Amino acid sequence: MRLRALLDTDALGLKLLGGEEELDRSVRGVMTTDLRDPSRYLSGGELVLTGLAWRHDAEDSEPFVRILVQQGVTALAAGEAELGDVPADLVTACARHRLPLFAVHESVAFATITEHVVRQVSGERAGDLAAVVDRHRRMMTSGPAGGGPDVVLDLLGSDLDLRAWVLAPTGRLIAGSKAAGPALPAETCGRLAAEHLTATRTGRRAPHRVLLGGTTYSLFPIRSTVRSPQTARDARETLLSDWLLAVEADAGDWAEERLDLLHGVTQLIAVERDRRDAARTVRRRLAQEVLELVQTGAAPAEIAARLRVAAPVLLPGLGAAPHWQVVVARVDWDGDEIEGGPVAQALLEEILVDPLAAGPEHSDRIAVAHTGDEAIALVPLPAVTAEHDGSETGVLADALLESVRDPLTAGLDGDGHLTLGVSAAVHSAEGLRGALEEARHARRVAAARPGRVCAAGHQELASHVLLLPFVPDDVRRAFTARLLDPLRDYDRRHRAELIPTLEAFLDCDGSWTRCAGRLHLHVNTLRYRVGRIEQLTGRDLSRLEDKLDFFLALRMS
Helix, strand or coil, X not given: CEHHHHHCCHHHCEEEEECHHHCCCECCEEEECCCCCCHHHCCCCEEEEECCCCCCCHHHHHHHHHHHHHCCCCEEEEECCCCCCCCHHHHHHHHHCCCCEEEECCCCCHHHHHHHHHHHHHHHHCHHHHHHHHHHHHHHHCCHHHCCHHHHHXXXXXXXXXXXXXXXXXXXXEEECHHHCCCCCHHHHHHHHHHHHHHHHCCCCCCEEEEECCEEEEEEEECCCCCCCCCCCCHHHCCCCCEEEEECCCHHHCCHHHHHHHHHHHHHHHHHHHHHHHHCHHHHHHHHHHHHHHHCCCCHHHHHHHHHHHHHHHCCCCCCCCEEEEEEEEEEECCCCCCCHHHHHHHHHHHCCCCCCCCCCCCCCCEEEEECCEEEEEEEECCXXXXXXXXXXXXXXXXXXXXCHHHHHHHHCCCEXXXXXXXXXXXXXXXXXXXXXXXXXXXXXXXXXXXXXXXXXXXXXXXHHHHCCCCCHHHHHHHHHHHHHHHHHXXXXXXXXXXXXXXXXXXXXXXXXXXXXXXXXXXXHHHHHHHHHHHHHCCCCCCHHHHHHHHHHHHHC
């Protein structure tokens, strides 16, 4: 399409500031950026949209414009929302380099311009493929009934004879065309994701071509239109959260028209990705509210009330009150102050999905908040039985990273670290604070290990470690809460006096007769209470190790 056509479209809110004699230039694509040097993301022929966040003083305009011209950019459009009028120094620099410059009214979203350009360019450049792009666009923007990325991939297969898949950065299969046949093996998905992350880290221009098992794949990034490498301060802020499109073909042999089409398709699939993120807003807000209550020391009753609100959202159709686990994640980059919280949040949402579950939305039972550089997941576990039987259920640290370690290591290689900590399951609001502290300490244990991707669970916080002076008080409290909270909660609901019974039983060295006499109980009643203690905690009071754990927990409480 021509620049003149953009200027004639009133809905785009463009005002020409310079370059009237260049309005017959062709536009081949569109890119939004606030980076000082966006050259790695440019291939030529783009309309570049910018909010001017890169400009700190008048001297910044000349080098920015020079980079755009060197990369063959068609025109520049600057938003007025940040600075008001477009600075005169930018107007002068564009005029010097004969780069057409537009001002974008603050009422017009860059997304509106992007959608218009993608639609027009795809139609004009792809020729007889225009109908395919239009069908994709209609189906992706018509709401849930459109079918999501699967429909787009099916059309790629039926109309263009392309086998294609959408993958998460962890290598999980999100969507695949029917023409692609059987799903890609998990190992292949993981290797493709690793290759994509490696290529992105090294600054290679997409599409990335990979040869696996005699088959060539071309990898196209699917970047969020809300938060992309071009609008982030650093590309690493989105590195571990972008999807990718894997096509079984060598894009190096393609004509420009087909490359343009595939780039347009990735932008359309990005709409589905942003829709998924928007759908997570409620769960993220629930997690944030519960987390704030826990961290500010709110009353257990207040936390329990928020959990009752969260449970139907996270566990639709299940009436039983769940147990809860806490998972803490952190992404750190060597020597740089890069915002890690949102990256860890998006990554944790993906990691907690069953790696064998295909589809863009399988996280409807996960609530993840982020605070600072840390992401915190509240994971509900359906209560199969009325009481916790002590069996190992829920999220396990060892299994959590098993299928995603290789791709994520590739994305972090050189200067990044991902660490996770997993708490034990708790079944009351009172236990959440201890679970959070436990997960945080487990993450610190993982951070002390070698490797780019590490996790640790509550099982690794052995009780004898609590005797060592360097262990923080919050870990002691977490251990105590995990062991005694089920008993306290049961006592509160049933007035069963399990805590006093436990104390007396330990004081009597496990003697049934002496303990029953001290408590003025029948031995059978005492046996019933001890059995209930063991059932609630999953411990065995005939074992020395468990007796010692209870003894320490009671003393530290």
